[in-house]
Amino acid sequence: MAKMRYRKVALALAAISAVAAATTTATTTSTATATPTVYNASAASATGAVAKYAYLGCYLEVSGLNGTAPGGRSLEGTTTDEVLPGDMTVPKCLAFCGGGGSGSAYTYAGLEYARECWCGQDLSSLATQQPAGNCNLPCDGDSTTLCGGNLRISLYMLSSAPARPRAAMAVVVAALLLAL
Ligand SMILES: *[C@@H]1O[C@H](CO)[C@@H](O)[C@H](O)[C@H]1NC(C)=O
Ligand SMILES: *[C@@H]1O[C@H](CO)[C@@H](O)[C@H](O)[C@H]1NC(C)=O
Secondary structure, eight states, rough: HHHHHHHHHHHHHHHOOOOOHHHHHHHHHTSOOOOBBBTTTTTTTOOOGGEEEEEEEEEEETTTTTOOTTTOOSSSEEEEEOTTTTTTOHHHHHHHGGGGGSOOOOOEEEEETEEEHHHHHHHOOOOOOBBBBGGGOEETTTTEEOBBTTTEEEEEOOSSSTOHHHHHHHEEEHHHOOOO
16 A cells, blocks of 8 residues: 555656646746847947947937927938848948948948838937837848837947958057057
């Protein structure tokens, strides 16, 4: 009798651990999708026109905001834009705004609403920086990187050092460290 009860308990424990194992597997699977991150235009993988830009932060799209002229946008002055539903990525936008490597580059390049790329020579004074979490939409063409949000722009700015002399920079950093 006692042996019988022991076996039932053992079976019950086996069942519980099987359920636990299944739960663990399910949890692991559901968290496998990577959280999208900011595309780093200053990283070594960025080349050509893309490497002309550096990330500024998440900024407000002033479209429709009180104080903004009808049709006005955060990126203003001389502007252009492109919308690539299902296909937009940060490097595509930066290459577009950057003139493809040799052409004249717009000062600002911003990604918005997963699929929109805005280029402009100026930034509206009403376009203030927002908490990073406000730019929360993965790019339509690359779900691992962020392309702004709803009325939020992942904003990039033309870097003052387009060629990015890495070795020279390292020397400067080393000199600064020695000075300390
Ligand atoms: C971007 O890449 C550069 C060069 O590798 C690095 O110094 C910088 O810390 C990176 N920025 C971010 C936000 O990861
Ligand atoms: C819009 O801005 C103007 C000028 O600052 C102000 O007088 C007006 O009340 C504002 N309207 C709204 C709806 O906030």
